[in-house]
Amino acid sequence: MHRRSVFDQVFAVETAIALAVFVIVLGLLVFAVVRRRARAGLFVSRRREWKPVELCYAGALAAVAAGLVIYTALANREQGRENDRPVDLRVEVSAFQWCWEFAHPDPAGGPEDEPVTARATCRGDDLPTLVVPTGRNIRLELDSRDVIHSFWVPELRYKLDAFPGHRNEFTVRFDREGRWIGHCAEFCGHRHHTMDFWVRAVSPEEYDAWLLDAQTGQDIPAETA
Amino acid sequence: MTLTAPGRDRDRGRAPGGRPPSRYPSGRRLLLSTDHKRIGLLVLGTSLALLFLLGVLALLMRAQLARPESGFLDSAVYNQFFTIHGSGMIYLVMTPFAIGLGVYLVPLQVGAPNIALPRTTLLGYWLYATGAVIMLAGFATPHGAHAAGWFSYPPLADGRYSPGPGSDMWVAGVFLSTAGVILMGWAVLWTALRKRAEGMTMLRMPLFSWSMVATCLMVIGAFPALLAALVLLGIGRADPSVFDSNLWIIGYQHLFWFYGHPVVYVMFFPYLAAVGEVLATFARRPFFGFRLTVLSLLVFAGLSMSVWGHHMFTTGQATNDYYSLTSIALLVPAGIEYFAMLGTILGGALVFRPPMLFALAFIPQFLIGGLTGIMVGTPVIDYQAHDSYFVVAHLHYVLFAGSAFGLFAAFYFWFPKVTGAMLDDRLSHVHFWLLVAGTNLTFLPMFFLGLQGMSRRIVSYAEFDGFGTLNLLASIGAGLLAVAMLVFVYNVWTSLRWPRPAGDDPWQGQTLEWATSSPPPRLNYTPEHPLPPITSYAPLYDLRRTEDGRAH
Structure with missing residues (x-):
């Protein structure tokens, strides 16, 4: 039942990350829907890109991905260790x-x-x-x-x-x-x-x-x- | 007795000195025209009709699963239904509809008079339509239609374990329709690369056309692997001893998923980009983060061909850590696209017309599909989730809560351009809210069913499994979806029967197609509707700004 405890841990971590991302995106979406409704005098951005911010963000994503890859690969290895035990x-x-x-x-x-x-x-x-x-x-x-x-x-x-x-x-x-x-x-x-x-x-x-x-x-x- | 030279008759209806009103009677004109708009309409119409037909199969399956140990559908029938529902929705609906959007829109968006390779495109449509008929005709054979799932692993799908012409017809039908889609993909790609109007540089191509470039690269790069897999399966149906060897059993899975993962992105890039265009238009600003989004689409397309093994984590015969790495890496381009979509609406002035509602709902719903995708891309989690209802929920959040909402955003957005008529706003709202409620009620419970241990593709489950309540909820949701779709059909029908003229540009569109008439003329742009100056990926937005500048 070693596999089960590894699963429970990884599943909890990824669920927490997923929920956090979902809440942030949903929050921004709700904010836009409530506060950015078209009306007179609302400032509308004409910006087509914002390179430094976009690149920093892409870098942060890559770091998150790398961390997640390492964490889950280690978990996979840990789970697989059960296979190396002497067989009874x-x-x-x-x-x-x-x-x-x-x-x-x-x-x-x-x-x-x-x-x-x-x-x-x-x-x-x-x-x-x-x-x-x-x-x-x-x-x-x-x-x-x-x-x-x-x-x-x-x-x-x-x-x-x-x-x-x-x-x-x-x-x-x-x-x-x-x-x-x-x-x-x-x-x-x-x-x-x-x-x-x-x-x-x-x-x-x-x-x-x-x-x-x-x-x-x-x-x-x-x-x- | 007089002999009339063939072709002479045609001249009879010709007014003296004038051109004939039309070369063909209208039916033939629609079916054989090489105008990209007519071919596009054929593809879109055929796949929408099939969406309804295959949706009915899903409804019947939900009726069967509503209660434990239900006897509404026999196992043999149920297995045919889920096979044809799944393979039909993927091979015959979401993929062709995506390509059909490209066939219709890319020439307009790049300012071309027609698609490149128009006759190849028409051939592509007919191959697709013929394949669809052959696949569905399997229901009329003595053993019924194919019943081995949309990925039809051998040995189950070979001649020994799935005898009967229904399965042969499935292989032939999928082969033909996929070959047709590949031909159309080439034509759309070539149009974007070689048929752009003067001044339309690559980086002035709109987001939707760029998504079609990335999509068609995957179509021509990965879809031939499906043809190869089908040939292998066809050989195994004639001589099942091929699959006595594990090499070909697992080899089929590799060939299939080399196609099977890129196709998922073929089924969402065009819809995601349509959502992007809708968000920009109804936020009254150009799309934010355009260049990085284009780059991320291309990276995404490249990575899509390196992740196939994540469908094979439980085979014990794949390099799980490698495929997990490439799969999790996908969160980088996906995150960039979300950044761009959210950036677009956060700095805009939002107008909540029907296309915008579907585009906004796409954002959180598709995100659920993406986030759970990272979960099933993690081997430790996939060992539990694989082939369970967790995967069923995940893929329907991607393809229905995501792509189908993008499909409807595109439909509501471009319907006035294509038909010249507006849809009814009130009915569109009813459709939207029923669809949101139905989608989440149907597919959210399935995540929990999967984690609790419900296998996918089971015709019934036992009382003591305890899956009853959540399944009942899912089935009620499916009922809501059915009502939503009826409202949609009624809306389209009344809008076409009693049309309210849309005008050339009902939404303040930003891309070239909104500069021409609705529907566009035969060659797209005419002296009465000339091409505007192509200044960026949002030329009509630029034009309005310069006009506003002059007015002040």
């Missing part, structure tokens, strides 16, 4: 028309074990659930079997596209337990709007117990956990 466990996320599968490939750490895979139909309430332990670095490996999809968990403030024939991955750590909705963000055809899923973060102990249960049952229906 991997989950393969498969997107397809029109649902998701979440495969936990090495449940007990041994390669001989079958992966535990969460499946569903994405019809009605039958949504797949991505179960993850809190406090661990989870590598999500995104792949698509057909068209481009996009893995979006609004609560995480993050999304990443799932391509066919190209693997995208990112690392995330959940700080608290909870259950959140996820959507497909990239339009992918007829049932794009039903391509939702749940993310459920549980304590590591609960997660291990869930994995053990799931291994005996293999396929997990939507809401067993």
Whole structure:
């Protein structure tokens, strides 16, 4: 949820800047509308340019732009640092028309074990659930079997596209337990709007117990956990 | 039996020794004339008609989204509607209307008797119109129209996942209409560069004509990339195995957005410049900061071709920091334009006629589109906002709350020049206030919907998502927009049916077109309506000042 805190900070800064600019422009506009209405005796400027002021202003804009570029690039780097953490466990996320599968490939750490895979139909309430332990670095490996999809968990403030024939991955750590909705963000055809899923973060102990249960049952229906 | 040589018949209506009253019957004259004003009217009329048609699609979509889990529209129909609404508004309405304004106005503003390459321009119109018909005719095919969104990423848009002739027709239609726009763009650019009247130096060209230079540079520089993308998509529709390779999947996105970002500026430069002309005219002063604004338009046009990757931040396959840098750099030319617009009205004496109202509303509304543009140009924010309703809100603030208000400012401003008739002020005010209320009620809630997690392009949402209230507000706003547009149509219709003569210059215009008659004669300037001396980018303003000086 590191990404979320970086997002919150940058979003707050840019919203504040945007609001300030908007209020200034709106204020000047209202001032012009109220005070510059055509009437007898109103002085009307014939000035076509005012070069020193315009150039200073352009310079100031460039400085603001440079500051903003540096600030946001650093934020982007800071957000991306989550990807460099040592990975505790991997989950393969498969997107397809029109649902998701979440495969936990090495449940007990041994390669001989079958992966535990969460499946569903994405019809009605039958949504797949991505179960993850809190406090661990989870590598999500995104792949698509057909068209481009996009893995979006609004609560995480993050999304990443799932391509066919190209693997995208990112690392995330959940700080608290909870259950959140996820959507497909990239339009992918007829049932794009039903391509939702749940993310459920549980304590590591609960997660291990869930994995053990799931291994005996293999396929997990939507809401067993 | 007598044989008549072809062409002889034409001479029959000719008065002895005189010229025939007209070479063609009036319908053919309108459709085949090489007069830039008639071609311009064809482009503007066609794109306005399509604005209404595609607006109806948007209304139906808003009706569907008003309540959660609504069954008013089926997903297959909804997907066709948003695809044709989006691609139609961009390829067939806002872009051609912008170029059409240039076709009509640039020769007048630079004092030329006609556009350069008139027959090429006419061909351009017909390619555009044919493309529009083909794209829309997709609705009549068994699978319906194309349904993969206006950027139609493969593999979704290829022959495997979007079978059916509707999609083929979409590719062909977009190709033809874009080719037509490119031809018209060349003609407008060449007119501004090579057909200027004696005394009209480059820096005496009015702001609107300058914006068309910058616009047409983007049209000829970036639009061919769309043609290339469409060829790639066409190949992938015939042989989908092309898109088994990620190279061509992501390659399509690069080609598409190399066109897809400059086109946004094609869809707002001419409207922004029209707003600039309106602000200067109704502030009763020349436009302030002219030269730096012209420079900023050219810088803007150049930068526009370096930012395309900001549409691909979430692909995991773009250099996000670089594209973010170029995108945020855009605030410099944009800030200069705002400085000039505000400077113009702050030192002027404002007259609140209908064109001025739309121009004034453009300033804060377009600003919302621009400021949120910087937000989505920031990768950290875009990871959340991308493909959500935040982007839908952002792009509609740019293209509707911004460009469409500029479009209406231009329409109200030049309507008396083009038709010789005035529009009704009272109805114009009703249209304006309904449009302001409807626009903000429709599109402001969408920012919050996007941040709350509503994906774009979904036909319905669940009750528990909690998107119901804001969507209902947006749909009510869309209803207001529909009423506003009906008022507009009624206004235009009554003004043309019972015209009140406008005279040559109803607004105290500042540029050359206001010196000629309304509507202008075939060759624009005649001995009865000669070109005034071209002293600056506001020659009629200069003329009035010297006349005032003599009177005192």
